[in-house]
Amino acid sequence: MKFEQLSNHLNTxxxxxxxxxxKRNTTIKxxxxxxxxxxxxxxxxxxxxxxxxxxxxxxxxxxLPQVESQELAVVSRQLSSLKxxxxxxxxxxxxxxxxxxxxxxxxxxxxxxxxxxxxxxxVSKGKQELQVPSLIGKNLSEISYILDGSTIQIQEMDRxxxxxxxxxxxxSQIPDANQYIFDSGVxxxxxxxxxxxxxxxxxxx
Numbered sequence: 001m002k003f004e005q006l007s008n009h010l011n012t013x014x015x016x017x018x019x020x021x022x023k024r025n026t027t028i029k030x031x032x033x034x035x036x037x038x039x040x041x042x043x044x045x046x047x048x049x050x051x052x053x054x055x056x057x058x059x060x061x062x063x064l065p066q067v068e069s070q071e072l073a074v075v076s077r078q079l080s081s082l083k084x085x086x087x088x089x090x091x092x093x094x095x096x097x098x099x100x101x102x103x104x105x106x107x108x109x110x111x112x113x114x115x116x117x118x119x120x121x122x123v124s125k126g127k128q129e130l131q132v133p134s135l136i137g138k139n140l141s142e143i144s145y146i147l148d149g150s151t152i153q154i155q156e157m158d159r160x161x162x163x164x165x166x167x168x169x170x171x172s173q174i175p176d177a178n179q180y181i182f183d184s185g186v187x188x189x190x191x192x193x194x195x196x197x198x199x200x201x202x203x204x205x
Contacts, residue, residue, distance in 0.1 A: 059083070059115040066109045067102050072123055075102045083115035091125045095151065095184045099126035127182040134177035135170045135189055143170070143189075153186045159193045167194035 062082045067075040072088070079086040089106075097103055106120040107113055133146055143154060162171045174188040175181060 061112050062115055064105060064107060064109050064111050064113060064119065067105060068109065069097050070102055072100050072102060072121070075105075075121065079119055079121075084113075085116070085118045086121050087118050088123055089120045091123050093126065093128035093183065094124040095127060097124040099124055127184065129180045130183050130185075132173075132175050132177055132179045132181055132187060135173050135187065136177070137165055137169050139169050140191075151183045152181070153184075155186050155188045157188050157190045159191045161194065161196040162192040163195050165192040167192050 062084065064084075065078060065082075067078065070078075076086045092103060094103055101124050103122045103124050105122070113119075130150065130152065135143055135146070138146070140154075147154070160171055165171050169192050170189045171192045172190045181187070
């Protein structure tokens with residue numbers, strides 16, 4: 001009985017010591033993990049700060065110049081001299097800006113940006129040539145529907161008599177159908193006045 005009691009006492013003491021040792025190890029491990037995480041966060045903040053400082057010390061603020069309507073090669077050199085990176089992203093037709101000249105940039109001219117940034121450049125393809133549709137026999141409402149969304153202008157000329165085409169419809173057009181004009185061009189049309197009427201005077205007998 002005494003041996004068993006002594007043995008149980010020793011076992012309890014050993015278990016208690018193990019628990020204390022385990023708790024101490026866990027506490028130390030948690031502390032080290034906390035310190036490691038803190039150091040990692042501080043390191044990331046420091047690296048971010050250094051990168052931020054390096055960026056703002058390396059690149060200065062510049063103002064995008066007015067480059068609209070200038071030749072693409074000239075604009076590219078001008079932007080490169082400001083340590084910007086010009087990049088042509090799209091060619092569009094334009095009514096007034098000649099081919100291979102800049103329509104606009106993104107960011108827009110006048111904006112203040114950091115050097116090293118990419119500047120998108122939109123370039124003109126010049127005026128667009130459109131095929132002239134046939135308007136013969138059409139009235140003004142039908143012409144408006146055909147040219148909807150187009151920049152082609154319609155110019156009415158003097159009306160003329162026509163035996164074949166009823167009044168209010170196109171008798172002739174300049175330029176003719178299937179020819180090409182620029183998208184800002186003009187089509188001249190003459191509308192029919194209808195058939196000429198012959199008036200006879202009745203004679204009194």
